Amino acid sequence: MDLLVNLYSRKLDDLGARVRDVPATIRVALPPEQHIIKDWVRTHFSQYWVSEVSAAMAHQPPGCLIATLDKQLVGFACWDATARGFFGPTGVSEDQRGKRIGLALFYHALIAMKAHGYAYAIIGSAGPVDFYANAVGAQPIPSDKEDIYQGLLRVAPKSEGES
Template identity: 35%
Template sequence: MRQASPDDLPALRALARDALVHDPDAPAIVDLLWHAAAGGCRIVAETADTAEPADPAVVGFALGSLRPARDGQPATGHVDLLVVPAGHRGRGVGRALLAEVERRLIAAGAARLRIRGNPPTHAWPGIDIRYTPAACLAESAGYERLLDANNMVVDLAAAERDGFLATDADVRRLADLGVEVRRGEPADEEALRTWIEAEFGGSWAQECSTALRNEPPTLHVAVRDGAFLGFAAHGVQRVPVFGPMGTDGAARGLGIGAVLLRRCLADQHEAGVAVAEIGWVGPVRFYSRAVGARLGRVFWTFEKAVGA
């Protein structure tokens, strides 16, 4: 085991590309989580079982991040990514990597450990259950399951064919009510963050700042009399993923959320995304009715007490 360096990234991307068979953007996921990792929590496992013992091969890696204590919650260490290629599984590599990233997270101050998305920078809500060896490793290492999480998917070609991405009529309807729907602008950032933090809390303000810095901004807003009523973003962590989205409580029922959602999906369709993924879904019925979304990936989330 050793600390990874940026020179390892090409090898780590290649390992992820081969192992994360349900994630076509696996190399980009490595880059995303690499930059979010806590100091000392980028770990590679090597073996000298090669033709050149002096040139060991990377046979797995792990990335972990730390969420500081806040809002009454303890500092939390997140195991964000652990990859062992199929040919090296069953040899204790994954267990050793997990134990090492746990040790380093605890040394960095973690009072509990989780395998669960760590907003604002996360690739998944937990372990996709199709990655069965990862779920088995977590359970064998003493992690307890929390609530399951779900993503939904939208076939964007079908959504366009069925008229789900058309928004002109609704934009005009909202304009008649004094509500302007438009793409977000970098100049919106300060006021938008202030409103989101007051209305929703959590990490959404940070995620929206990221979306506003994309070119063009991957965020749409609804505004009335200079006040924000709603927002929706996409491509914050991963290009195919939609979210977060929120509507002011006093403005719900006007159809603002559906319009903002459809405008984001239209962006993704125009950018060449074939299937959009709505991450960490709450209101399943809303997304199903608004854009024909269907339930997709299921994730198990896990937690472990320090010292367990």
Template identity: 55%
Template sequence: MSDLLVSLYSTKLGELKEKAGSVSVTIRPALPPELHVVVDWVQAHFSKNWASEVAVAFSRHPVACLIAVENGKLLGFACYDTTARGFFGPTGVDPDARGRGLGLALFSAALQTMKTLGHAYAFIGDAGPIDFYVKTAGAVEIPAPDKGIYEGMLRSQPK
């Protein structure tokens, strides 16, 4: 996995926003009283590490976590400014809701929010789907010989 850089002034972001506009679910900032719901959901569907980052997103003002909601059900999330300022992620979509463009819509909304907050670039640390980020947002790989900010990170040990 690599770290990526996205210019928030790229013309690709306009295209991304247009594609994401066809998604028929509500994408909105999470509310502070939803912290336990979102953190528990992320831990159940993804990992404790991501749940920790989501908890940090809720400590930001405004809350730095967007959620995808349909009929009162949480389907996905996207955070920014969690591990470090200017970082996008973590982000995830319920496995049963994938293929509907929710990830794209959350990604677009998070980048637009970051730009509105004054960021010029977004970093995507340890990016998983590199091709997705390159194609949709014009992300470029940051050449680095090490793991960057995640180098030496403590992880839960199996019991």
């Protein structure tokens, strides 16, 4: 399900207040770090998300934010990766979840999108719908089970005996 976020909602200000004291540093990823970020995303999430990070990093400035703690990468968030106006993918390492780092990444990505002239953000194929609804009042976009990922090429699982 795709979700829509109003970037002029007061709920965005409320989210900013909620993440003000998150201990992680949130910043724009730098191009020389791209290989580190991609390796981390491949290890913790998926090769598909590595492709989206590549697209987000191709923008100037990059549409990829990172979260660091003690100079270690603990999360990332992209925007304008799969399509213009789309937020995501985003993820936080398992051992850092529940510390509002994901919320902080989400907030800073939405603020960056707003600064680039977007009035709304789309969260494509949103996984944790309640997370986004509770964070900023994200609303479902009505559809007939069709989205931008319809027909996406997938890697076929290897059959037994295949290497």
